[in-house]
Amino acid sequence: MAPTQKALLLPKKFGEFVVGEVPVPTPGAGEIKIKIISSSLNPVDWKIQKYGIFFDKFPAVLGSDIAGDVEELGAGVNVFKVGDRVFTQGLRSNETAGFQQYALARSSTVSKIPENTSYDGAASFPVALSAAYLGLYNKNPHGLGFAPPTTKNQGKYSGVSIVILGGSSSVGQNAIQLAKISGFSPIITTASVKHTDYLKALGATAILDRNLSSPALVAEIGKITNKPIKTVYDAISTAETQQNGLDILAPGGQLAVVDAPVPKPTEGKVIIQVIGGLALPHNIDILSHFYHDVVFGFLEKGWLKPNNIEVLPGGLSGIPDGLARLEGNQVSNLKLVARPQETSLY
Ligand SMILES: NC(=O)c1ccc[n+]([C@@H]2O[C@H](COP(=O)([O-])OP(=O)(O)OC[C@H]3O[C@@H](n4cnc5c(N)ncnc54)[C@H](OP(=O)(O)O)[C@@H]3O)[C@@H](O)[C@H]2O)c1
Structure with a gap:
């Protein structure tokens, strides 16, 4: 039986979030599997739930800001090794989403995280x-x-x-x-x-x-x-x-x-x-170059600083309250971050 992981699921359009289990995905050619240490929240996550946009297959896993460790390499990936600290942006698909313990990413749009940046800090960047x-x-x-x-x-x-x-x-x-x-x-x-x-x-x-x-x-x-x-x-x-x-x-x-x-x-x-999706054809080349070749240096030099961070309690189960705060304009100069590995199902 395929191994499973904990994920925050949106069971249906306009549904309520619930912590559940989904299969751990396997990386294909050119992909890596990331063990997600930090995933940050974005306004689009509550908008997807409230307005029924962007997702048609359910249960859906949301979340687009991912920082963690490379856990497995797909065929042909040689710029990363298992254990590298990396960050990337999800592609609005279950396998690449942030509100779960493991996700896939195309290695061409992943950046290593420099030593001066924490997982939480790195997770504050991608979508914004x-x-x-x-x-x-x-x-x-x-x-x-x-x-x-x-x-x-x-x-x-x-x-x-x-x-x-x-x-x-x-x-x-x-x-x-x-x-x-x-x-x-x-x-x-x-x-x-x-x-x-x-x-x-x-x-x-x-x-x-x-x-x-x-x-x-x-x-x-x-x-x-x-x-x-x-x-x-x-x-x-x-x-x-x-x-x-x-x-x-x-x-x-x-x-x-x-x-x-x-x-x-x-x-x-x-x-x-501006539509920031990493999978959109007109964004792929410019963002691949940025994440693959440029952003590491900007972080390392301190030219890009992470947001102020608040870590939500309870791993994935803390996310719905965080999204409600974003929707209610109660988040000021702050990025809310969840740590999926801290999730308990019960
Ligand atoms: N198109 C895309 O690809 C894309 C990507 C990311 C985000 N977005 C959208 O961009 C918007 C911002 O997202 P975000 O993640 O950056 O939000 P955020 O960090 O949650 O924004 C909260 C901050 O916005 C400030 N703010 C709220 N209304 C303001 C106003 N009228 N004038 C000036 N400042 C104001 C608040 O200021 P105070 O501290 O004064 O409360 C607060 O500090 C959202 O609508 C989001 O959906 C779009």
């Missing part, structure tokens, strides 16, 4: 980091089209302004850090003012109160720079923040959003919708 990276560097119409910050492009955008709405969100923090690596200046963000010092340390050069009206935001930005704002990354993307983003933009500018676009742009402004 991919969304930030794709939004800034994927080609139009999937991203803003800036040159990715591989060695020769680091610092390339010195003197180019960027506004990042929602800097204290996970996506926003990664966007700020990447914008700093790319050299953007100024890097203006909106957040609760209590996060000012934290976000300055990440690389934001100006933090504006997230509660300002859009005319007030435009006025404050005008005091920081007299150059036209051609780029806004909206890391929150409610109807209100999207409208603020368009209001801030100069004619012909681009607004990247991480949810469905709501307002209709005018004056030649463009809305770019």
Whole structure:
């Protein structure tokens, strides 16, 4: 009989989560099996349950942020060895999901974890980091089209302004850090003012109160720079923040959003919708290169810092309460992380 593992199951569309058992998957060619030590929660996980999106086969295993140890290598994998500490993003399939004890990953989209980063810290990155990276560097119409910050492009955008709405969100923090690596200046963000010092340390050069009206935001930005704002990354993307983003933009500018676009742009402004799925054809090459070749160095150098972490109690069984807190906007400047190996069925 195939070995089984504990997993947090969504038994049916709109169902309630329950801890159960599923088979441990076996890696195919080019894949590795990861023993998951840490898996973090994302807003999309409660949205999948509440709105019945993305999954049609049940029971479904959710969770997309994975950090752990390489446990088994599929045929042809030679860049990893058993026991390596790694992190990756799940592909929205049961075998590659994070809310379980073991998952498969394509070795081409896995990164080793440097010594300065914990499993919990590494698990705070993938979904939010991919969304930030794709939004800034994927080609139009999937991203803003800036040159990715591989060695020769680091610092390339010195003197180019960027506004990042929602800097204290996970996506926003990664966007700020990447914008700093790319050299953007100024890097203006909106957040609760209590996060000012934290976000300055990440690389934001100006933090504006997230509660300002859009005319007030435009006025404050005008005091920081007299150059036209051609780029806004909206890391929150409610109807209100999207409208603020368009209001801030100069004619012909681009607004990247991480949810469905709501307002209709005018004056030649463009809305770019970022969809961070690792399996999407237009994301595979850019993310494979990033995870396989680039991100390890950014973490090792301290250029990308993990979010503040709260570890949920009870392993997988702590996740539903964590998702309810995310849905209720009760999570501020924090990544909720579960440790699947701590799960007990009874
Ligand atoms: N398209 C994609 O691929 C993709 C990928 C990842 C995430 N997303 C989406 O991106 C959004 C953010 O996700 P996340 O994981 O980064 O969220 P998160 O870390 O849970 O965001 C929480 C933070 O957002 C801040 N915030 C909330 N509303 C704000 C507003 N109106 N203005 C400024 N800051 C605000 C909160 O600030 P306070 O501290 O002041 O409460 C809090 O610190 C979600 O809608 C998510 O579904 C999309």
